[in-house]
Structures are given as C-alpha cells and as structure tokens.
Amino acid sequence: MIKRIIFDLDNTLIPWEEEYWDSLKGAFKRINYSFNDEMINKLSQAVGEYEKYYPIYKKEDLLAFMEKYANIDLPDIFLDYWLEELGYCAKTSQEIIDTLEYLYQKYDLVVLTNWFTSSQTERLITANILKYFSKVYGADEFLIKPYPESYLMAANGYQLSECLMIGDNLNNDVKGALQLGMKAIYFDLENKYHGNEYQTIKKFSDLKKIL
Ligand SMILES: [Mg+2]
Structure with a gap:
C-alpha cells in the first residue's frame, strides 16, 4: 500500500521554461558584471553538464565548474544571487x-x-x-x-x-x-x-x- x-x-x-535562464542575467547585474549571450549559454550548458562529473551539489564545485566552462572569473556571491533569482522562476x-x-x-x-x-x-x-x-x-x-x-x-x-x-x-x-x-x-x-x-x-x- x-x-x-x-x-x-x-x-x-x-x-x-527557457526564459528562466535569464535569472543568470539578474545575478550578473547584481554584481555589476558585464555579460553577453555567449556567457549565458556557456553557464547554462555547464549547469546541464555538472551531474556528469559530480555526485552531489556543492556551491563551490558548481561555481568553479561554471567558471571553467565559460572561462570567466566570478565572485562566490554570484551563485547565491543566482539561486535567489532562480527562486522567482516557477x-x-x-x-x-x-x-x-x-x-x-x-x-x-x-x-x-x-x-x-x-x-x-x-x-x-x-x-x-x-x-x-x-x-x-x-x-x-x-x-x-x-x-x-x-x-x-x-x-x-x-x-x-x-x-x-x-x-x-x-x-x-x-x-x-x-x-x-x-x-x-x-x-x-x-x-x-x-x-x-x-x-x-x-x-x-x-x-x-x-x-
Ligand atoms: Mg525532472
């Protein structure tokens, strides 16, 4: 039963919804970091690939993976901001x-x-x-x-x-x-x-x- x-x-x-990836733009704006569509694409691809390499979600691992994938440096707070922005996407x-x-x-x-x-x-x-x-x-x-x-x-x-x-x-x-x-x-x-x-x-x- x-x-x-x-x-x-x-x-x-x-x-x-694809538009939920725009939450990444919100996080970039909060750290005053200029971004372009290619960066957004790379970061979203990195998120999609993460589980192929890691068995658990850790903010530091995900952020490092995203940075490497998009070949950019981001402050630690970026991920916190992004997760907050993502919270409104539902x-x-x-x-x-x-x-x-x-x-x-x-x-x-x-x-x-x-x-x-x-x-x-x-x-x-x-x-x-x-x-x-x-x-x-x-x-x-x-x-x-x-x-x-x-x-x-x-x-x-x-x-x-x-x-x-x-x-x-x-x-x-x-x-x-x-x-x-x-x-x-x-x-x-x-x-x-x-x-x-x-x-x-x-x-x-x-x-x-x-x-
Ligand atoms: Mg599902």
Missing part, C-alpha cells in the same frame, strides 16, 4: 495544483530534486504549491538521483514498498527507484515512451485515476 509519494520537481511539478498549471490538492489528502507528499534545497523550496513557494509537501529533499544534502542514497533519504521512515516515485526522467525518477523496491511512475509529458515496461502517465492529472 502506497503511503508516501516522492515527486521530482523540474518538468514534473514545475515545467522548465509557474505551474491549474491541472497540477488540482491533482496535488487531491493527492495530499490521501498520501504524504514529498519532493526529491537534483538541485539545491533552498532554491527549490523558494520555487515551490513561488508556484504556490509548497503547502502540499511535508518535506523537500535536495541534492546538496546527499547524493543525487540515481544514487540509492537519494531515494533512501526520501523514503525516510517508510518502507520502500510504501513509496512511489514520480518524475519525467526515466533513469533518475523511475529505474533508480524501482531497483530499490519502490514503485515508480514515469511522467512522459512529451509522449516519447511507447513501451509497456514502466507504468506511465502522459498527463499529470492521470494520477487521480491511478491513485
């Missing part, structure tokens, strides 16, 4: 809100995200959905998905078989959780999966039919 539902955040609870849909409203009356809902806990918590506040979750687990406190430690932290006190993970990344949100004995649902929002090996939803509100 499922008791706890563990949600991924980006592109599961909050769709990622919109979700009425469909997702309605579904969470239904689910949180039946299950203990938490978030498990490969990003900084404080920044993701701010984004959940901005999207006005933090109230549905009893806890936000970020990857600055323990290893990122799909390391087993990540799911074990998010299960926290529940049997693994009582936990259901839901997310848009087949490796991080589905396979890793299933391997540990959790249940998992793949949120295939781009309709690219046509197999039947993994339980799949195409719309977030489909969860109301299943759970």
